[in-house]
Amino acid sequence: MSSRRSRSRPSSGSSRITDDQILDLVSKLQQLLPEIGNRRSDKVSAAKVLQDTCNCIRSLHREVDDLSERLSELLATTDTAQAAIIRNLLTQ
Amino acid sequence: MNPDHHSSLNPSSSLKSRFTKTFLRSLIKINKQRPFPYCPREIFQRCHRVKTAADKSLARAAGSRRVWSRAMLCKIRNRSLRRGCQQRPSVRRIIIGYQTTKKGYCLQKKMSDDQEVGTDQASKLRKLVPGGEAMDLCSLLDEAAHYIKCLNTQVQVMRRIADIHSS
Numbered sequence: 001m002s003s004r005r006s007r008s009r010p011s012s013g014s015s016r017i018t019d020d021q022i023l024d025l026v027s028k029l030q031q032l033l034p035e036i037g038n039r040r041s042d043k044v045s046a047a048k049v050l051q052d053t054c055n056c057i058r059s060l061h062r063e064v065d066d067l068s069e070r071l072s073e074l075l076a077t078t079d080t081a082q083a084a085i086i087r088n089l090l091t092q
Numbered sequence: 093m094n095p096d097h098h099s100s101l102n103p104s105s106s107l108k109s110r111f112t113k114t115f116l117r118s119l120i121k122i123n124k125q126r127p128f129p130y131c132p133r134e135i136f137q138r139c140h141r142v143k144t145a146a147d148k149s150l151a152r153a154a155g156s157r158r159v160w161s162r163a164m165l166c167k168i169r170n171r172s173l174r175r176g177c178q179q180r181p182s183v184r185r186i187i188i189g190y191q192t193t194k195k196g197y198c199l200q201k202k203m204s205d206d207q208e209v210g211t212d213q214a215s216k217l218r219k220l221v222p223g224g225e226a227m228d229l230c231s232l233l234d235e236a237a238h239y240i241k242c243l244n245t246q247v248q249v250m251r252r253i254a255d256i257h258s259s
Contacts, residue, residue, distance in 0.1 A: 021230055022229060022230065022233070025230060025233035025234055025237070026233065028233075028237055029233055029236065029237050029240075032237055032240055032241065033240075047213050050213035050214060050216075050217055051213050053217060053236055053240070054213065054216050054217050054220055056240060057217075057220045057221070057236070057239070057240060057243065058220065060240070060243040060244065060247060061220075061243075063247050064143065064146060064147075064243070064246060064247060064250065065143065067247065067250040067251060067254055068139055068142040068143040068146055068250070069139050070254050070258075071119070071142050071250065071253065071254055071257070072135070072138045072139040072141075072142045073135075074254060074257040074258060075119065075122065075123050075138070075142070076135075076138075
């Protein structure tokens, strides 16, 4: 492990990535993801966490697309005044 | 956890309110422009406009301290510029491309030894997170976490607006 640490990028000395940092961030990501319920071992495969992250982002993108489609359909049938009322309600 | 430098005691709630305000304002603007879309092309355009407005308001609400929000705003601006003149976006693209190749090469060298994190997965994640191509692994993970948080907020708010409208 120490060999990896010493082999951090010599060209840009500004960011030296250590294994601990990566594990830290990976576990932080893991906490955010809703799907992962099992935390049997400390060293959950980082690749799995990355894969779940990608899936999560993709599904969120899909939801945003669906919601914007729905909103654009609703806009066509709604009054402008109503939107202003809703805005006041939501920002209170 | 690194708190934002913006003077906000509770970052998540003010992100939500900032996003809601900006998004609703742009929705009203879109509605004013063409109240009744007559043909499917216009419907598709409006849907695209709504989505762009949502992304733009999210990036603005997240603030310019984040790489992904800056990259997203850049992308949206380039897209709208492309409709006008062709010169500026290509210059930006060249600069970003240069940075990517430089950092990308160094990264590939490191990541081929790093067996903990799969290179495939990381490159997929880079494509999903805006501005992810030119980031090192640490920042990529950090930005991805924040991006997911903001996307959740966006979905929440949009769903609430849609529910209120449709009831």
